[in-house]
Amino acid sequence: MSKLAYLGPQGTFCEAALRILAPDAEGVPCPNVGAALDAARRGEAGGAVVPLENSVEGAITQTLDELAWGRPLLITGELLLPVEFYLLARPGTEMRHIKRVITHPAAHTQCRGFVERELPGAVVVAASSTAAAAQEVAAPGSPYDAAISPAIAGEYYGLVQVAAGIGDRSDTVTRFVKVSPPGELPEPTGADRTSLVAYLRNDHPGALLEMLSEFAVRGVNLTRIESRPTGDGIGRYFFHFDCEGHIADARVGEAISGLHRLSDDVRFLGSYPRADQVATQIKPGTSDGDFSEAAGWLSRIREGRV
Amino acid sequence: MSKLAYLGPQGTFCEAALRILAPDAEGVPCPNVGAALDAARRGEAGGAVVPLENSVEGAITQTLDELAWGRPLLITGELLLPVEFYLLARPGTEMRHIKRVITHPAAHTQCRGFVERELPGAVVVAASSTAAAAQEVAAPGSPYDAAISPAIAGEYYGLVQVAAGIGDRSDTVTRFVKVSPPGELPEPTGADRTSLVAYLRNDHPGALLEMLSEFAVRGVNLTRIESRPTGDGIGRYFFHFDCEGHIADARVGEAISGLHRLSDDVRFLGSYPRADQVATQIKPGTSDGDFSEAAGWLSRIREGRV
């Protein structure tokens, strides 16, 4: 059974993601994203599961930056995990008893409607994570009556669900990725995603347009683009991308090669099956067959066989 | 004397920025960026000064999101403030006495080299801000020997500088903006910047390329682009932009009009002098004179006077 590092403590959404992405793995909780990735880099774990972006909060910039620098790691899978909050308490607690609640501030923000409607007058105290909040409630002599946490935290700390699905939006989702040390890539499935990081040459005006053109001209759709500072001053960025397709696809490979040629550096972060399993739509003239037919044609005409 | 809200408490880099951007204003510290902007929205202050991006940490996403939603506010000025850290202590403290340090974790990260080299063995404790750290050190009976804070915090809390410029990088900069309720825009200076937010229509593949083309075809350079989630699911973004020039410039106005036509919504966030005073380079054929000459020409030919 392999070990996978994750963003702890035990009972986080990240651990819930890990259980789905790798049901047989042993989870190793780490205090932050950097520590989880470093555990994978140093071989203390076979890989790691970390959050990449959230549909409300946006990119997890710590993850973006940790993947962009340091020893390379490859994303080998992704998961879209609905963010479902629960009101967890010690067995026997009823809603009307709950006066003091503990949770992470972001969770409080996302459950504000429930708290105001169902727990008027309750005090909400900040914890360092939703899992830590559950741990606090479970502690002997805890001053807290309930925690707002993921379901998995209740299992760990022996709490019961006083209320379920208490977030104000039911459609919030976090995207988690599984990363591994460099090695064989997942096979193309026809519904893949590729992630990469590009440091543009000179960062001249129009560089971003050029970069997007490398993808557009080969019919490759970008699904995410994030700018991050290089650290060399305001106005100096590098870019995190996701595009549709697998680097083994001819059109994706040629686009990324083109990006590589016009960049100071490109870091490949992996090609892996899309969590939503939506098959890539292939623009006419850009299938692998089209590329290979064109390559054969080019070889012939280069030899003068027209 | 007008009031300006800022990200408090007293003694933050944000207050230092406010003193430069509006030396005569009375600062009103607020607990977070949202509160500062709301004070300006509700008229409790004449405006606000908030951080927009940092050359190491990147965009301050809370500011991006607060400006994108809610009652509109306009950016009327910007400042690039070097991030200079100081080791502050009560008068009489010497370096060798310092065993317990308090600061914000981000400041700790940025001064790690100094701490390891000059304060080996010292314990570093987390505070909610670098200004709050100074306040803690100044408190009677404080368990802390020193704070890592901006210089301005020392003034407030009666601390002295035991060491100056202790950040590991000397070139870190934060960009602050002054925002005001809607009203007359700053005059064009020839070295201006324009900020805006765009919600693309349908978010179709190629939409970002189309958006950049609206700027490129009118010779307008983008200097910053950030994607933020709309909240409607992974893969749904809106975009924060900065471009060179003033919306009063013909080429900028036409580009933003074009962006407006192809977007579900565009929010104008202001046109204001660039902090670095670099004059906008104008591509041939895109000056105000070129636009007005072309408009006259078009009018004539529309009347058949060719």
Added chain:
Amino acid sequence: MSKLAYLGPQGTFCEAALRILAPDAEGVPCPNVGAALDAARRGEAGGAVVPLENSVEGAITQTLDELAWGRPLLITGELLLPVEFYLLARPGTEMRHIKRVITHPAAHTQCRGFVERELPGAVVVAASSTAAAAQEVAAPGSPYDAAISPAIAGEYYGLVQVAAGIGDRSDTVTRFVKVSPPGELPEPTGADRTSLVAYLRNDHPGALLEMLSEFAVRGVNLTRIESRPTGDGIGRYFFHFDCEGHIADARVGEAISGLHRLSDDVRFLGSYPRADQVATQIKPGTSDGDFSEAAGWLSRIREGRV
């Protein structure tokens, strides 16, 4: 009754086009396209009808060049005339009598199949035009038995149709345009075409791509593009364009204004109803209403009313 100059002599396809484009006009035959346009320029005729392109032969370069230089004229209408050839002879002539045929070489080319099949052994002699060929056959003592000409030439010269529709392709078409001295433009109809000529600035690499981008970014489709030499050396071109829409349309006007700004010169050649009456498809965000709404929005935000 107004006079219109045309490419003579009497009995040409050009005269047939004129009769359809302006049934009430008096036709004035001219020896070449330049002479017909000059008649319109000098006011000897109220306008002219000339061929612009043919679906087999391509652009009529003499017309392109004559419209690009000299006193401006405006295209006010167009016609797509099927090129239908007839075998014309003096009354009483039968197919089996025909041994000597006269026609213009291009007409010979286009009827080669008929001649080889139906008139094996016949000699084909070159005339300066298909109408002149008919005139030759009609002359007393003519050495020719038949002419390959348009039907209209038979009417003029008292010849009968021995065979009809003898072209090898039944779908060949010539596009004729009616030009007039500058004056009020035809009203927009929703199914219009606009013609123009552009002399690019410096003719730098990428200039053509920039030019096309001016149209693409405003959703205007180009339907024809021809390069012509400026006369200043191999590799120096100017361009003849047709685009969909009327210059009174906001998107077309802005595109052409943009083209004007990046060109050394743009000559507007007219906006007029399309012969095929295909309504212009308007890309979302580029209707006149979209442009006017965006202009209002821009005015408001320029005044700070966001």
Added chain:
Amino acid sequence: MSKLAYLGPQGTFCEAALRILAPDAEGVPCPNVGAALDAARRGEAGGAVVPLENSVEGAITQTLDELAWGRPLLITGELLLPVEFYLLARPGTEMRHIKRVITHPAAHTQCRGFVERELPGAVVVAASSTAAAAQEVAAPGSPYDAAISPAIAGEYYGLVQVAAGIGDRSDTVTRFVKVSPPGELPEPTGADRTSLVAYLRNDHPGALLEMLSEFAVRGVNLTRIESRPTGDGIGRYFFHFDCEGHIADARVGEAISGLHRLSDDVRFLGSYPRADQVATQIKPGTSDGDFSEAAGWLSRIREGRV
């Protein structure tokens, strides 16, 4: 000694071009461009020399169309030949004797200033070519006093130069190409040109922009573009291109492959040294070395070696 077909009769500019392009070849005069190319196709000659474009008249459309259809031929060389006209007459003729001049109408147009100034009152009669005009003057009992022709025609027909360089413009140039049956391509020289023909798929709006983008994104400059009718109706075109570089260059090969993928058909017309010997400027990131480095990088990352 090899044979090369050319556009006759003897004494044309085309023969002058052939003598420079292939000094040792035996010239075979042909009545038109099609006949010259067919001689090369059928092996009656080892190749052909034909005019492709003229700096005043533009493209020689017959050549464009003859190269686009029929058995493929490859351009293996080009020449820019100044168009220098001479007034040629029988020995003993003086300027004041010249009352009747014969020449091709295009030559008459280009020498109109000289004729009006130096030969006022002279009659100018049309010949089928400038070489044929010289032949007419040399014929016993000729009714003509002089021909306007290239110098080479004088040599053939025993005429003397009464006046030299009599064109109104001194810089008119015709571009001739040498074509051969398919076979080994000329070696790349660093100052090459590539010619091709593309039939766009569906000819949809924006197809031309897409086609140009294939070149732009690989940093390949187009130096000539001509539209020609496919014959399938007004508005249906195919395109003749020249671009800088040799098809053996990685960037040119990839661009043309891309064009091939999005076209119904692409016909390669050859890669050959530029007559002006201007070395191709290579945009950063698009040299052969850059392409090969990128290909190696792509291979490594496809194997997960990041």
